[in-house]
Amino acid sequence: MAWYDKWAIMVIAAAIGVGGCNGIPWCKMGVAEWAYWVAAIGTVGTLIGTIWIATSGSRQTRKADLTRARLAASKLVYQQVHNTKNTRLAAADIVSALCSYSFELGDINAMLQRTSPTILLLNKVIPPDATELVALTPIKDDCAARIAIGIGMVTSSATLLQGLHQHMAAGFIKQQLQNCEQMLIDAMQHFNVAEAALIETVNAPILN
Template sequence: MLNWLTWFRWATLMIALGAMSYYGYRAVPWSYMDATLSAYWVAAIGTTGTLIGTIALASSEARTRQRERMTLAVIQAAHCQHKMQAMLLGLERIAELLGPSTKKKIPIDNVLNSINEIDSIVFIDNQELATLVPLKGHCAMKIAGVQNALSNLRKHILDIDTVRPASDDEDQSIGLDIDATYFAAAIAKKQVERLWEVMHTFKESIYT
């Protein structure tokens, strides 16, 4: 389907050609038309026809390439769904491990478990992302952003400090810095939201 910009270009071209034809017709001294002038007009008309045909062919080829890219993007989206689902589950698990809970302390083991969750995620590579570019909603850019956030989140989790309990605390086990862990959980939740947006677009593209 032609978009508004393509229609505008075609309309501009037709108006320009129409104006040139009209004023060219008015300017030609038809009563003095000879073979040479007739040849010029035939050549001009032929050139104009060739130009229109070339533009039409180029537009048709561009639309065909766009349809092919979109088809490949939809196929790639279907192929990447399982990776996206695994990424979603991993991020939700991290938010659960490091986020607010009924416990007073967040166990140290939750750091290792969160790192294991990130390391188990299979990222979508650059070639796959490039194929997804035609999809609406900037899906490829969002996925790349989530994967970059995951790499940074891993570094942040490794830097979370431990906290020793007060001497009068009944629970003498060492916990994690609450502010740092809650911040990591908030990052994970934000990426979950972004991935759900992408998954919604995937679903629309594949099943419509």
């Protein structure tokens, strides 16, 4: 439980106590009334204790999951920063290639040469393993899923680019590059959200 939750409970309990003290005519109560009140307070206390014990396991599990997520985020955050950067540079390379003079002329060999730096950049995108992604699942904004989706888009783009040499139609190559450009733009959007969530998790205060 976070420190502010504990203080909130204490303030609410104090308010109820003060209200009870001022609103109930304690001095006019007889033995029977006192017995009822003692029994009621005991019942409420037992209920609160039962709820606390029943939920303590889930609280501990949640805290352990968040701790693992923070450790995984600390390990992966800079890797994700580089993945985002390389994806952005690869997308920019494709945009530059599509605007180049060789594409205007339909020079297929020149087109294919322009994709080589893009493939190198995409190969620098390092995917986290499945265990690391599972550890990230408690992080907000579907961080783990966004990283997995972005990695899938980057991998698909690299595969498409590497297979272009098998085709000698300028129009087909241009269309595939446009498809890759859109996939990389979408991957960047997922990576940007995931990167922000990772940084926030790493910098968040440790829960007590």
